[in-house]
Amino acid sequence: MDIRAMNVARSYDTARSVTEPQPGTGSGAALTRAIDDFATTFREGEATARAAMIGGADPHALVEALAQTELAVETVVTVRDKVVEAYQEILRMPV
Template sequence: MSTASIASNAYQMAARLQQQARAAEDAGAKPQAVDFGQMVQEAVETVVDQGRKADDKAVGLIEGRTDVVDVVTAIAETEVALETMVAVRDRVISAYEEIMRMPI
């Protein structure tokens, strides 16, 4: 998955959340709570799938079925996805620490 497709997935998820919020407003109901845990789980599964694809490409290179360029590209894409996930994790932890420092 390239950086563009990771960004595309993020935009699609945001658009889906906006559509759900609009549908709830149109129906006159309370806005639905966003399941943050499920969003994180989907993001982690995406990173894991990227890692598996990179592993498959590496095995394919050893077996002579895959080109070196494909393996390097898959590994780079996995690295970008993992770095993005780590950056998001760091931001969530930072936000949590900020909330914990707030006086009650």
């Protein structure tokens, strides 16, 4: 085998590991974290609301939890609207 071919093969092997996707670092991982954060915020808001109903939380904590939940829902709705808008734009593309 030619020495140049061996060097090319070795260089290819080292470069291939750089271009392969790493688990937990892509946009899918970011989306998963965002969804988990939304779910956590929503659960904490519900727990605070339940605690306020039975007298276990002060009104300030309830208002703060509701504001955080509202912001999370508005963010999710905005992202959903952008995704739908992008999908509609793709549908309008000529084939």
